[in-house]
Amino acid sequence: MTRQWVLIAHRSGARVFEKQVKKGMALLQRFHNPGVRRPTMTGMKTASEDLQNQVHLFAKTIGKFIESGRSQGKFDRLVLVAEPKFLGMVRAALSPRTLATVNGTVDRDYTHLPDQLVFDRLKNSLVI
Numbered sequence: 001m002t003r004q005w006v007l008i009a010h011r012s013g014a015r016v017f018e019k020q021v022k023k024g025m026a027l028l029q030r031f032h033n034p035g036v037r038r039p040t041m042t043g044m045k046t047a048s049e050d051l052q053n054q055v056h057l058f059a060k061t062i063g064k065f066i067e068s069g070r071s072q073g074k075f076d077r078l079v080l081v082a083e084p085k086f087l088g089m090v091r092a093a094l095s096p097r098t099l100a101t102v103n104g105t106v107d108r109d110y111t112h113l114p115d116q117l118v119f120d121r122l123k124n125s126l127v128i
Helices: 044-071 084-092 115-124
Strands: 004-010 013-020 024-032 077-082 102-106
Touching: 004 024, 004 044, 004 084, 013 044, 024 044, 024 115, 044 084, 077 084, 077 115
Parallel strands: 004 077, 077 102
Antiparallel strands: 004 013, 013 024
């Protein structure tokens, strides 16, 4: 039986779902990146660099969770949904073996949408 995970991500937050045969999608994990929204009192260049560092660390955190799931055999197919720049960061945080499980990507920010609307859009695009 094929087990599929779906990542819906943005630099400030992410959700990981598991596609279940008769139950639809079940939320496995929710991530928040509080460093993105926190104002800084440093110079503009330093603040921008701090923000980029926070975003990269957040992508790595998500990558570690996904890597752990794959190595434990919790999924064999993965769908990645994120705005283009962050999608690239998440992909960079994944090993070649995990990237081989990716059977669909959507370069859009769907994090602001309710779960069911996201799933409907993904079904319409034949990703899930």
